Amino acid sequence: MSLHVDAGAALAIDGGPPVRSAEAPWPRWPVAAPGAEDMLRQVLHSRQWAITSPHEGELFERRFAEMFAGYLGARHCVPTDHGSSALVIALESLGLSEGDAVLVPALTWVATATAVLRAGLLPVLADIDPRTGSMAAGALSEHPDIRAVVVVHWACGMADVPAIDAVAAPRGIAVIEDAAQAHGARWAGRAAGTLGRLGCFSMQHSKVLTCGEGGAVVTGDEVLAGQLEELRADSRRYRGRTPVGELPLAETATTMGANFCLSEFGAALLCAQLPLLDAQHVVRNRNYELLRQLLASVAGVRLLDRPPEQDALSLYEVPIIFDPLPAGSGNTWAAAALTAEISMRAYPPRAPLHRSPLLQPWKKSTIAGLAGRFAARHRDRVFPHAEYLARHAVLLHHSAFLGAERDMRDLARAVAKVARHAERTAGRD
């Protein structure tokens, strides 16, 4: 597919003309579903603002749990207040012992690792597969002591969970999917989150399905589902039919939970937003495919590989990988240059977790024991593939893909322009 780029034009970051006028709008995020306002008003006037409220009528929280489980093809769904809490209770439900080691990819949002610490366990970092950005099965063999693995479907890619599970299951290692960035992605027809023992989702503002702050755990295991309910509602479970004015939660207390409940406002919003999701996937994926074709012949830039088994894509943060990059500047420069060309924020991935300023457990005195073990375990370790993507990728939010074909043509021209300048001044690192 042909792409016209003015080879002589200066970059917008250097004062040249941008590829796209700052006046041309990009889609905004989030997009409120048509029924959202009505549902929120219903909650407002119901006097039932939480699952801990005296019973008045059907809970949106129950409705959303059923809808989301149905959407994914999961047997059970337990909504939570955040994706991080979803991870914490998923880990707690496994019944591991204090300080057990849990494998986590080095390239992910920090919450994947902090959830492990919050569950009283030790995060052990693994490098990722540079083609997909997610963990590969080989990572498990380097750590004989791990008791669980949290696999992250990173930035539009998917990890090969069946391959990871084939290594994990014979060793009694539980596989949790962190599908916080992958609502609706599918691997050989199965939804992300339903391939492992437990799947965790975030419905925080930037996610493709959002209510501002929210989350959910899904599982096919009925016993775990009951535990998850207690772990997120101070040791209480739904009691089924509840008389008006009585509490819908019974103090079953087979384990000890905490309060990670999703509010009725969040649940109502999710009930309204979920029916939009697949139509948005169609628009985003069509635009992404066009971008892929437009960039196919552009030197110095590529998109992540998509394994043939991943038969449905859920765009989240879309990585565009620049290689080569100018000596001494790297992808921070590329992100700024791209932003200046199209007036849409492009940004580098966050630092891999072994050097992330957000993951310094020694700054929290209540987990000093785990912090010491974490520091000792990672002192001499390197994560070259995570480092490569952290230094060469530039990310775009999925909302950039919700607009028209013209947006992709502008984006591709801008990427090609930046890549050409990068090549001219390149020094490979």
Ligand SMILES: Cc1ncc(COP(=O)(O)O)c(C=O)c1O
């Ligand atoms: C991979 C991953 N895991 C976990 C989380 C945590 O979700 P939340 O922010 O809803 O707690 C996020 C959120 O960005 C994420 O991207």
